[in-house]
Amino acid sequence: MTHDNVFWRFSLDVYAAPGVEAECLALQETHDVDVNLLLFCAWAGAEKKQRLARADLERLGEAVRAWRETVVKPLRSARRAIKPLVQRDPALHELRKRIAAGELEAERIEQAMLFALDPRGGSASDAGETDASVLVRANIALLLDGRTTALPEALIAAALGAGGQGGSAKTSSTAC
Numbered sequence: 001m002t003h004d005n006v007f008w009r010f011s012l013d014v015y016a017a018p019g020v021e022a023e024c025l026a027l028q029e030t031h032d033v034d035v036n037l038l039l040f041c042a043w044a045g046a047e048k049k050q051r052l053a054r055a056d057l058e059r060l061g062e063a064v065r066a067w068r069e070t071v072v073k074p075l076r077s078a079r080r081a082i083k084p085l086v087q088r089d090p091a092l093h094e095l096r097k098r099i100a101a102g103e104l105e106a107e108r109i110e111q112a113m114l115f116a117l118d119p120r121g122g123s124a125s126d127a128g129e130t131d132a133s134v135l136v137r138a139n140i141a142l143l144l145d146g147r148t149t150a151l152p153e154a155l156i157a158a159a160l161g162a163g164g165q166g167g168s169a170k171t172s173s174t175a176c
Helices: 006-016 020-031 035-046 054-085 092-116 132-144 153-162
Strands: none
Touching: 006 020, 006 035, 006 092, 006 153, 020 035, 020 153, 035 054, 035 092, 035 132, 035 153, 054 092, 054 132, 132 153
């Protein structure tokens, strides 16, 4: 499994863009959306020009579900639980920072898992679809599956503008 890959670097760039973090965290909190899978949907459409099928999303989601539920979410819960306690005991700040770093690494591993399972089938351009905006929107809408009618426009704009810029910022749902 390659932990440093084009999907991870794309995610770093996109998540750092204005408004993206807030959109992703809102979808995570209100609709239990897996932010890593959301970013994968954007990457598949923007960078690979690939329209994902429901079966792709189900397979990818199932492949990372145990990791997300037993590693990522418990680390997130621990980090959040410590946050209000830091005011009373500043020594907890360092523990919270270490947990946040572990959570980020766990999310990076989840992204490596998704990248390794990337559907290798034909791209949407093979079927005549080449508009990345249409593909990103379709992939995200498929993932959201009616949980909300509003698409994350900042994420979509950032994904379409990312275009292989490398990835220098920090990403993760560890901000809240």
